[in-house]
Amino acid sequence: MSEEKLLQTLIRIxxxxxxxxxLNTHRTHPDNLNDRIKIKNLIKEAIDRLLEKYDKREVANLIAELEHFEQEIDVNYNLESLHLFVSNTxxxxxxxxxxxNQEGVHISGNFAVRPVVKEIxxxxxxxxxxxxxxxxxxxxxLNGHIVEEVHNEEFPIGENRFYNTFPDKASDSKHLDDLLREYLNRVDKALIAYISEEKIMTLVFCTEDNYSKLMQVADRPSIYYGYLPIDYNNVETHQLETRAWEFMKQELERKxxxxxxxxxxxxxxxLVLTDLQEIYRACQDGKGDFLVVEENFRQAVKLVSDREIEIVEDPVGKDIVEDISSLLALFIDERGGQTLxxxxxxxxxLRPIALKVRY
Structure with a gap:
């Protein structure tokens, strides 16, 4: 299920x-062994709180599903955080x-969907x-994980076949560098052919010297984010994606x-709104270009009508939305906007929440 469909499902439950x-998790062994312990403890806490607050028969299905999760989750494939959403449906x-920053157990009439919104x-x-x-x-x-290796007419590309064929130039460093540049120029052209007109950029794992030469011959240097020094002992997929994601997170902060x-x-x-009622209506009307929310901001509201909300202190009850920013994010996403x-x-x-509208 895509993040967008998951968000729609969770908010409208x-x-x-x-x-x-x-809970925050780890990608690698042995740190991920602690993840299993955390999952077990948090699931136990959730079950204890359910039994304390509700009749056992009323929550039997929820408890069974939580116990199933405890057995089935494979901590070897975790990313930065893990989130379980469980109800009767x-x-x-x-x-x-x-x-x-919301580690723990949350039990209410709504799911805590902020992590999904943040991912989107x-x-x-x-x-x-x-x-x-x-x-x-x-x-x-995509974000913190490699989706697939590209296989087409160009990729993967074999090792450099531009060998020196002139015995008298075997020690000519300029000639050897020119051969390497020719190879890298073909690599660059293959990449451009693959991405075509898409606005997608590339991070390169290589030596500093190779990246310098690649930039010298690149037809469109702007399609490269930069490079990370290659470690020939750590070029497995999971190792590349971990290092690449640390780089990309810094890029996103700059964005x-x-x-x-x-x-x-x-x-x-x-074109900027900061009043929650005005933001709510603008998001419904499809005017929202992008919504900026401080991570510590949470506000429960009551949906008084299709167009009216009322700020409340208690996040429990009929027609109550525990975190209005999550509902706003859903409206914006459905109408082509973005939430940050x-x-x-x-x-x-503009703190703690602001919406830039299109008109």
Whole structure:
């Protein structure tokens, strides 16, 4: 199930008891052994709280599903965080490329869906190129994991076949460098042919010297993010995706600065809303371009009508949405906009939530 469909399912659920379990996880052994212990402890906490608050028969199905999760989750395939969503009609596991600040057990009439919203809002597709002595491999990646290796007429590319055939030039470093540049130029052309006109960029694992030469012959240098030094002892897929994701997270943080600048410039045009009621209506009407929310901001509201919300302190009850930003994010996503969760909005006047509208 895609993140978008999962978000729609979780937000629109009508079950009275919704259990969300969230924890930060690890990608590699032996750290991921602690993940299993955390999962076991949090599931036990969830079961204990269910039995304390509800009749055992009422929550029997929920408990059975939670116990099933404890046995079935494979910690060898975790990302940065793990989230379990369980109700009488929903049973979903979601692995996120981002750490969570809502670790623990959440039991209410709504699911705690912020991790799914964050994954959608920061979703980025990119390519990873492994430029090694044995040839070139190209991988497509989404957020923190490699989706697949590219196999087509061009990729993977075999090792450099541009050998020196002139005995008197065997020690001519310029001639040897020219042969390497010819090889890298063909690699660059193969990459351009693959991405065509798509706005997708590539991160390269290679030596500093090879990347420098690649940039010298690249027809479109702008399609490259940069490079990470290659470690020939650590070129397995899971090792590449872990290092690449650390790089990409920094890139995404820099991209947030562009959103902040756009937000500030839109203030003078009257295109920024900070009032929750106004934001709610604009998101419903499809006016939302992008929503910026501080990660610590949570606000429960009551849906008074299709167009009206009322701020409440108690996040439990009929027509109550535990976190209005999650519902806003759903409206925006369905209408082609984007939601960004950030540590802090630089402009104090726009904190803790601001919407840039299209018109």
């Amino acid at each position: 009508q079950d009275e008891i919704c259990v969300t379990i969230s 929903v049973s979903e596991v979601f692995k996120s490329s981002w750490e969570t 809002g920061r979703q980025t597709t990119y390519l990873i190129m492994l430029l090694s002595q044995s040839g070139i491999k190209l991988y497509s990646a 947030n600065e562009d959103y902040f600048k756009e937000l500030d410039s839109a203030i003078g045009q009257g 969760y950030v540590p802090e909005i630089p402009n104090q006047e």
